[in-house]
Amino acid sequence: MEFEVWYLLVIPLFFGLGWVAARIDIRHVIEESRAVPRSYFKGLNYLLSEQPDKAIEAFLEVARMDPDTLELHFALGALFRRRGELDRAIRIHQNVADRADLSQEHRLKALYELGEDFLKAGLLDRAEAVFRKLETGTHARESLRNILEIQVLTKDWREAIVTAARLEKLGCPAQNADTAHYYCELALAAMLKGDEQAARADLDNALRENKRSARAWILLGDLEAKAGADDAAIAAWRQLEEVNPAYLPIVAERLTQAMLRNDRQAAAIELLMDYLQRRPSPDLLHYLFQTVAQARGWDAARQLAADELKRHPSLRALDDYLQASNAVRQADGSVEDRVAQDLVHRQVSRGDYFQCGGCGFKARQYFWQCPACARWESIAPERQELD
Ligand SMILES: [Zn+2]
Known part of the structure; x- marks a missing residue:
């Protein structure tokens, strides 16, 4: 290929084109930046220099001057809610929702955010009213979930059952375990009122929702015991052996009492022994220990605690053992032994x-729903030992 003079023109031409392209870009950027309000840059500056309060004020000014900046409104609303400044979050979302020129999608989003603000502010009636407007459409699932949360908070169990069923129909994970608890709450209320028939119907529903509901079987046992049907009560409580043995320590005392009422001491001891063989449990051991001490004396109780100490050492087993030892020795026991027992007992009680x-919430009594995080059955049905 031969060199031709016009080739020399190609390189300057490319440079020229590059220069023109750069000029166009720069002019475009300058035009755009002129369109952005100065407060926006001020806000950015404050953000970069870690002065969030001043940044928020600057962004608020942008939002006031230019109502079209919807995303900025939503971002500010969410930020205020996170910071706990709920009155400001409510104002922003209310303003957006009230605008006449809004698309349906943005209006629904603004309403949903407003509902979240009300919920966090504890204005449950207003939150529910907003979520009710959204229970069909794009925000249906989140809205129904929030409605359910409100109904559980206000203990509106009948309505909660309806909402849980609607959520399932929308493809949310199965709610049966929670629904069984709502029925158990209704049964408990009926039992307190002395309405045995209503309580029984609610417990039937609870077990239909969740056949393995430990709480429903326990309540059924309580209902039978209250009606004087100890055999039926014992049978209901013993269902836990199959459906959920972890809850046996919760019923151990009632089960033992019902058997003792019917002169079945030996059977009660045998049953608790069997439970303890299957799974170690300081609570179960304690009830068994008390029953053995009562029925067969301190020597037998001490032997039981000693055996269990060897198999599964625990402070509670040691407490039982020392109590039995001191009871056996009575007046012959040394002062040191009594002090040791007292110290261990105090530690166990703490x-x-x-x-x-x-x-991580801690309580002396057992709760089916954690009072702190509102989860069902998140509290282990066995007392913990001090760390
Ligand atoms: Zn919790």
Whole structure:
């Protein structure tokens, strides 16, 4: 290929084109930046220099001057809600929702955000009213979930059952376990009122929702025991052996009492022994220990605690053992032994609590729903030992 003079023109031409393209880009950027309000840059500056309060004020000014900046409105609303400035979040979302020129999609989003603000502010009636407007359409699932949360908070169990069923129809994960708890709550209320028939119907529904509901079987046992049908009560409580043995420590005391009422001491001891063989449990051991001490004396109780100490050492088993030892020795026991027993007992009492596996909440009594994080059955049905 021969060199021709016009080739020399190609390189300057490319440079020229590049220069023109750059000029066009720069002019475009300058035009755009002129269109952005100065407050926006001020806000950015404050953000970069870690002055979030001033940044928010600057962005608010942008939002006031230019109502079209919808995303900025939503971002500010969400930020205020996160910071706990709920009155400001509500104002922003209310303003957006009230605008006449809004698309349907943005209006629904603004309404949903407003509902979340009300919910966080504890204005449950207003939150529910907003979510009710959204229970069909694009925000249906989240809205129904929030409605359910409100109904559980206000203990409106009948309505909660309806909402849970609607959520399932929308393709949300199965709600049966929670629904069984709503029925159990209704049964409990009916039992307190002395309405045995209503309680029985609610428990039937609870078991239809969740055949393995430990709570429903326990309540059914309580209902039978209250009606004087100890055999039926014992049979209901013993269902836990199959459906959920982890809850046996919760019923151990009632089960033992019902058997003792019917002169079945030996059978009660045998049953608790069997449970303890299957799974170690300081709570079960304690009830068994008390029953053995009552029925067969302190020597037998001490032997039981000693055996269990060897198999599954625990502070509670040691407490039982020392109590039995001192009772056997009576006046012959040394002062040191009594002090040791007292110290161990105090330590056990201090750590005698149920704990939520979700949030760590601790309580002396057992709760089916954690009072702190509102989860069902997140509290282990066995008392914990002090760490
Ligand atoms: Zn919790």
